[in-house]
């Protein structure tokens with residue numbers, strides 16, 4: 001290396017540029033003058049002459065000649081001065097060359113260390129400081145997210161009986177109702193949400209002069225998000241006089257619609273609130289008759305038979321488009337539960353249509369009877385029978401429509417809609433693009449997460465990088481196995497861990513059916529000579545008619561079915577309190593799915609176990625997925641070896657043969 005470097009330097013040192021030559025010439029001249037003057041003054045004015053020389057010389061050289069300075073001071077005789085000058089000439093030359101060629105002559109520098117150490121240090125080109133990972137992640141972050149309210153998952157608020165609401169903002173009736181169903185304290189998400197959604201000063205249903213802020217809630221599975229919106233809706237609407245559609249709850253599946261309806265019906269008992277559903281489970285005409293009062297005349301404010309409607313997005317759009325007088329103009333609450341899933345679904349742009357319907361309804365224009373020629377083609381708002389509109393039933397959006405009538409300004413002045421959007425999920429999207437489609441009004445975020453109050457930035461980073469929080473009572477495990485042994489590993493797991501009351505998730509309906517059949521054959525063989533009864537395993541899939549699905553869920557809740565094998569159809573939101581185990585027979589495709597699957601157990605503070613069976617070739621991907629979510633160390637790896645599986649092997653092989661026979665017969 002050094003040889004190559006010197007070779008590069010050699011030809012350059014020989015070559016003197018014109019400026020160098022000029023510089024050296026001038027230097028010699030000055031030296032002559034200096035010698036003369038030193039002879040004259042015997043070394044008196046040396047510093048001055050040196051300064052002069054330094055001024056002219058390049059800065060680097062001025063700093064590189066301490067020896068020269070010392071040498072001159074000590075010069076006593078012309079002889080010595082001349083000798084020294086010769087040496088200096090050579091040094092100057094070297095310094096000049098070294099300064100000019102410093103980028104290519106490391107070897108040369110090493111040859112004269114004093115010289116090098118005296119050289120000024122120039123800044124070397126370097127890459128600009130790259131922003132940290134956290135800086136990058138936080139860039140462009142929604143301000144509302146930065147101002148999120150962090151709620152500790154361990155926060156609870158007792159629900160007192162009597163006049164004092166204990167800070168819950170709930171009426172005595174609702175508190176009694178909660179007590180009746182065994183709820184004695186509010187969970188963290190409810191403790192944070194209720195005071196926000198039920199301000200103590202609020203006396204009217206609509207808030208046209210100070211429209212409410214929209215709300216986004218991210219809280220772990222099973223943490224009680226449903227009650228966090230159901231209770232404020234019931235409390236706010238229970239004082240209403242006229243039935244209007246004032247709360248709309250959108251959910252991704254029929255099963256969830258049925259579940260939320262049940263909760264609302266239990267809690268609204270004793271109020272006059274009417275609850276409806278629209279999922280497509282019944283005929284469209286039937287649903288229409290359940291939802292609207294009158295389909296025959298067009299009413300400005302619409303008409304509704306229900307105060308609260310729970311629906312799936314597809315069917316909601318069907319009614320918006322096809323049901324006369326189905327109106328969202330009176331909405332006070334629009335709840336989007338499992339928001340990230342619903343925002344990912346387009347359903348004829350359901351969200352944009354719903355948002356448009358909550359705004360002022362365009363007034364129908366009709367051609368005016370022309371009084372003169374200039375009044376030809378003048379359109380005026382069509383008159384509606386105002387008799388059908390009662391003041392207490394009018395939302396600000398409807399009042400805004402009445403500008404064409406000669407009414408007091410109180411009724412007709414422009415007011416903002418009071419519709420408050422409430423978004424919930426255990427895996428709420430942080431994607432500002434997706435959230436912007438909701439046109440949120442001054443949104444307030446609540447994040448229920450075990451966070452450190454002093455580390456806002458790291459908390460935010462967790463949120464932005466979608467490190468979702470899990471229930472603290474959940475134990476997670478993974479078992480890596482050979483694909484051919486996976487069913488056997490599953491049977492072993494079921495029997496060694498006494499797995500009953502379990503949900504098992506597969507990747508497809510076909511995988512579900514095959515596993516259920518194999519398990520049934522296996523159980524039949526295993527219990528052949530035993531007195532114990534085989535475990536009951538059932539498939540639960542979207543292929544089944546809804547009545548059958550309902551019946552299967554009921555049997556599972558009653559523990560007549562031990563294990564329910566399903567696809568991700570019920571991985572979200574379904575609340576079955578006795579589920580003690582969740583098994584992902586096939587690995588979930590992403591972290592969101594994983595969070596929702598495992599979240600079917602360990603709900604409402606109960607403990608639960610989640611098991612993921614990972615085929616060898618999937619192990620790397622699965623572990624990486626957990627690692628990216630900062631979750632790898634929370635999932636314990638359980639090893640099962642051939643010796644453990646040996647006792648079950650004969651039954652398994654017999655079951656496999658049975659299954660083969662069935663498939664051979666079918667094909």
Ligand SMILES: Nc1ncnc2c1ncn2[C@@H]1O[C@H](COP(=O)(O)OP(=O)(O)OP(=O)(O)O)[C@@H](O)[C@H]1O
Pocket residue numbers: 182183184185186187190219220221222223224225226227425426572573574575577599603604
């Ligand atoms: N304050 C409470 N006290 C006792 N149990 C509660 C309370 N709040 C909710 N629960 C119960 O906790 C369970 C889970 O509640 P919920 O279904 O609302 O969870 P979630 O946060 O919506 O979960 P997911 O994200 O999975 O949908 C339900 O059985 C519910 O009845």
